[in-house]
Amino acid sequence: MSARHDPQRRRDRPAERDEERRAFREEAESLVRITAAPTIWSGHFLLCYCAVAIACAKAGAVPGWLTGGLLAASVAALAAIGWVGWRAFRQWNVTDTGDFSNPEGEAEDRHEFLGHAAFLLAIISFIGVVYVTMPLLLVEGCR
Amino acid sequence: MSRRDDSPAAAGEHADERAPRGPYPPTEAMLAEPVPPELQAAQAERLRKAWETPKGWRYWSAVNNSEVGVWYSLTAFCFMLLAGLMALMIRVQLAVPENDAISADLFNQLFTMHGSAMMFLFAVPIFEAISILILPAMLGARDMPFPRLSAYGYWSFLIGGIFVMGSILFDVAPRAGWFMYPPLATEEKGPGSDIWLLGLSFIEIASIAAAVELIVGTLKCRPPGMRVNIMPLYAWYVMVVGGMILFAFPPLIAGDFLFELERSFDWPFFDPTRGGDPMLWQHLFWIFGHPEVYIVFLPSIAIAAMIVPTVARRPIVGYSWIVLSAVGTGFLSFGLWVHHMFTTGLPNISLGFFSAASEAVVIPTGIQLFAFAATLMVGRVRVNLPMLWIAGGLAIFTAGGLTGVMLAIAPFDFQAHDSYFVVAHLHYTLFGGMVFPVIAGVYYFYPFIAKKRLSDRLGKWAFWLIFVGFNLTFLPMHLTGLLGMPRRIYAYPAGLGWDWLNLLSSTAAFVIAAGFAVFLVDLLRPKSRQPQIARNPWEAGTLEWSHDVPEEAWGARSVPYITKRYPLWDQPKLVERMDAGRYYLGDAEEGFRETMITSVIDARPLQVQRVTGPTWKTHGAAIFTGGAFIFPTFHIYWPAILCGAIAVGFIIWWLWSDTARPPEKEMKDVGLGLSLPTYASGPKSVGWWAMWITMLGDATAFASVIFGFFFYWTASPDFPPPEALDPVAWLVGLAAAAMALAWALTRAARSLNRAGRLAAARGALAVAPAATLLGAGALIFSVLHMSPTAHVYPAIMWAIMVWVVVHSGVGAIMQLYCLAGSLAGKMTPRFDADIWNVALFWHFHALSALVACAVLGLAPMVLT
Incomplete structure (x- = not known):
């Protein structure tokens, strides 16, 4: 696997390892946490779709304030995904360990792997939100 | 977690x-x-x-995964062959212009059954079958956590499948297309649509059972030390697909529920003359239907994720990227459903959202293919037969993916909609993304399953026949479609430029069939003389x-x-x-x-x-569950209710005894x-997880029914209609209070039992069913004065009531089951898994009952 992967390096820091070990134990919920970014995408998607569908069905038009509000929601969603992604990137910790693929059956690798997966999902969710925002900017009216 | x-x-x-x-x-x-x-x-x-x-x-009577998995796979494969024969008959009819090889009516039955069977009787079940067969071994587990649930699912699938497939022999098969659009399907005479609805609902429930089994299996039955970052990629895919089934199938079950109420009792959910809306069916169907495509695709590509590292003789490149790909696709695939409805007149801006999401899903889908390519590039490749099938599959899938990118653009779809271009596209994705990888999986895992090997020579023959035949059949269809040939027509005039294309497609279809014949011979030929x-x-x-x-x-x-x-x-x-x-x-x-x-x-x-271990109880449960679904097809209700009661009896017997x-x-x-x-209860036990997962699916189905209510409100200017009667408010309030009480008693019984206060716990469990029945009764009487056939507003109120009342019945049985368990010494303060699971059911049920009461009691005031 990664040539820079060096397990020896970790064993040199026993105090830090204990602290890390505790942190790893405390993340039993992290399997759910990797879905945070795509869940934000889903929420944003549903909000846009439902708001526009109701506006078109009930008012026959999408009022400017609604488009503005949804664009603001897009910005908020992107910011939230960005934050999730940043935290996940820190959890992956690739800049310190140089370990890109985390293939070992150890707590640290599992911890960093979940960070990596969450980070990648944040990227894809970010792109998803940008895509779904484009019709708000490019398509007008309900026709 | x-x-x-x-x-x-x-x-x-x-x-x-x-x-x-x-x-x-x-x-x-x-x-x-x-x-x-x-x-x-x-x-x-x-x-x-x-x-x-x-x-x-x-x-x-075996229930072990290695037996049930083999039966399941072979049954699904048989259904696939039958559906393939139907496709051949379709191609014979379309070979030449103005052909009359078969009647228009039979043609309709054939294309409806071809699609339905390939999707519901082959594509989804084969995933469950293969997973049940190989997943435990990948995880070093002895078996799945609930072997009898798998067996029950299998026997249900077999009965439902034979019933649905058999209908074509009696000329009563469904004939309104595999998506059963109303009003065509609701107005259709004869039992065809009912067979589709009830037969497939039965199979959907079997699918959800399998999903529960596979999710719990992946999460809780891994071998010691196999952390989530080192589990086989196949397990990741199974987990994602199981989750997708839980959110995708329930909307269809809810849709079936409404549809069958319309077919049987004339409640006008999809009838616009009485306030209904056929679009609701389209939404519910495609909220299921699009994720379904990925439910079929992901487990097949998971097989590729197992074969590629073996061929490259090195670990997969980009393990995390493939996990991203699976999870990301799982989410995004739920934002695509309207791309099947681009021409239904929805606002353009809505189409834009779905078009955007449809383009976004290409990214995670593509990433895994690049990960496979990268693994092969850096590995020491030793090509084998399964890899040949994977390579062929990826090539075909990529072509299908590219036409998918085209069709996701709404203006292009307006042109190509309902033409053979779409037929070509979907067959490219399904053959490339599903059929080829699954056959690769059969060749790859055959030594594991049967402890024998399939022939390399026959396998190559089968591959080239199917690969060449496939491309000759479906590549021309892109052109046929662009030249304007619509789907689902049984004859066409000469001279439109379609003739030679159709003849080519029809001829080549037999080359595919020849390939499958070779594969079948290889699969079934006796191998007893083969060395170990x-x-x-x-x-x-x-x-x-x-x-x-x-x-x-x-x-x-x-x-x-x-x-x-x-x-x-x-x-x-x-x-x-x-x-x-x-x-x-x-x-x-x-x-x-x-x-x-x-x-x-x-x-x-x-x-x-x-x-x-082995049992016949699951057979009894499956047979009578089958009766409960099959009798209503012919509008015979008393035997159906009796069958349902006996099925419940079998299930209780099975749970109680073992x-x-x-x-x-x-x-x-x-x-x-x-x-x-050797015993666990609550969140530590697998049964509790299974209940949690099942109820998540159930809650999704309920949410879909509630979605229906609000859909009518958005789609129609007079919903609720001004002169309509509303549910009786005080009875709805009483129902809410009684359900809340039943919930509180159940929850209290759990704590009291754990604390050793048995008399109090039993008292709570004895009063709780009475509260449950009071609540259900109040709910029934709250809507009794409304006529569900008059308008969709009373009809949806009734439907919500029926949903809650049926669940209340289940909830009351569960409370009594715990009471009986406590009295018989099966459930004790130390061994209390039953009450934990029942309390969990009640958390969900109480929540849905309260939502239902809010809709029945409050929505009329708020919305008018």
Whole structure:
């Protein structure tokens, strides 16, 4: 696997390892946490779709304030995904360990792997939100 | 997920006594200590006895994953062949212009059944079948956690499948297209649409059962040490697909529920003359229908994720990227459904959202293909037959993906909609993304399943026949479609430029059929004279290739401690130690079938799960469940209700006699000095997880019915209609209060029982069903004065009522079951899994009852 992967390096820091070990134990919920970014995408998607569908069905038009509000929601969603992604990137910790693929059956690798997966999902969710925002900017009216 | 998994103190007062004891993880010194040969032989003998497959006619009472998985796969494969024959008949009819080989009516039945059978009877079930068959071995598990649930699912599938497929022999098959659009399907005479609805609802329930089994299996039955970052990619895909099934199938079940109420009782959900809306069906169908495509695709590509590293002889490149790909696709695929409805007149801006999401899903879908390509590029590739099928599949899938990118653009779709271009596109994605990888999987896993090998020569013949035949059949259809030929027409005039294209497609369809014939011959030819195969014929790195040759029914001789993604490559002496029984559960001293339950994230050993053995109870349950679904097809209701009651009886008998019984001893030595509890309740038990997952699916279905209510409100200017009667408010309020009371009593019974206050717990459990029935009764009477056939507004109110009342019935049975368990000594303060599961059901049910009461009682005031 990664040539820079060096397990020896970790064993040199026993105090830090204990602290890390505790942190790893405390993340039993992290399997759910990797879905945070795509869940934000889903929420944003549903909000846009439902708001526009109701506006078109009930008012026959999408009022400017609604488009503005949804664009603001897009910005908020992107910011939230960005934050999730940043935290996940820190959890992956690739800049310190140089370990890109985390293939070992150890707590640290599992911890960093979940960070990596969450980070990648944040990227894809970010792109998803940008895509779904484009019709708000490019398509007008309900026709 | 629960932090409780990791901190014993949080799981109740007896947790410490039932916490795992002894060293974990095992040291190298412990693993290196040999097991005496006499002991090995005695252990093997005991295991063999516990896991013995029944002989003679009793063979069919087996529930072990290796038997049920094989039946399931073969049945799905048979349905696929039948649906393929139907396709051939369609192609014969379309070979030349103005043909009259078959009647228009039969043609309609054929294309409806071809689509329905390929999707519901082949594509989804084969995923469940293959997963049940190979997943436990990949995880070093002895069996799935609920073998009888798999068996029940299989027998339900078989009965439902034969019923639906058989209808074509009696000329009563559904004929309104595989998506059953109203009003065509609701107005259709004869039982065709009912057969589709009820037969397939029955099979959908079997699918959800399989999803529950597979999700719990992946999360809780991994071998010790197999953390989430080293589990086989196949398991990741299975988990994602299981989750997708839970959110995708329930909207269809809700749609079927409304549809059948319209067919049977004339409640006008989809009838615009009485306020209904056919678009609701389209939404519910495609909220299911699009994720369905990925439900079919992901597990097949998961097979590729197992074959590619073996061929490249190196670990997969980009493990995390593939996980991203699976999870990301799982989410995004739920934002695509309207791209099947681009021409229904929805606002353009809405189409824009779905078009955007449809383009976004291409990214994760593409990433996994690049990961496979990268693995092959950096590996030391040794091409084998399964890889040939994977390569062919990826080539075809890529072509289908590209036309998908085109069709996701709404203006292009307006042009190509309902033409043969779409037929070409969907067959390219499904053949490339599903059929080829699954056949690759059959070739790859055949030595594991049957302990024999398929022929390389015949396999190559089959591949080239199907590959060439496929492209000659479906590539021309792009052009036929662009030249304007619509789908689902049974004849066409000459001279439109379609003639030679159709003739080419029809001829080549028989080349595909020839390829399948070769494959079938290879699969079924006797192989008894074949010499014994090598244990790991492909030199793969994953755990399923530690299987025993010749076959043993015990799954894994001992459950290993895993520290690598490819344990057979990277953990020396692993197989040798497994065989010696050096690892966990290498014995069956008490003669029980057992497997290990571990924690969700890090797979630390938690419990020994006793799994159930051969039985006929599941057959009884499946047959009578079948009756409950099949009789209403012919509008015969009393026998259906009787069948339903008997099915419930069988299920209660099965649960009562064999599940969550107090064990003969609380702790058990599982080897390597580790002692594990033999019983668990609440979030530590697999049953509780299964209930949680089932109820999540159930809640999704309920949410879909509620969505229907609000859909009518948005889609129609006069909903609720001004002159309509509303539900009786005080009765709705009474129902809400009674349901809340029933919930509180159930929840209290759980705590009282745990605290040893048995009389109080039994009292609560005796009063709770009365409260439940009071609530259900109040709800019935609150809508009784409204006529459900008059307008969709009373109809949807009735539908919500029916949903809640039926669940209340189930809830009351569960309360009484716990009461009976407490009185009979099956459920005690220490062994209380039943009440934990029932309380969990009630959390969900109380919530949905309150939502229902809010809609019935408050929405009329708010919305008018």
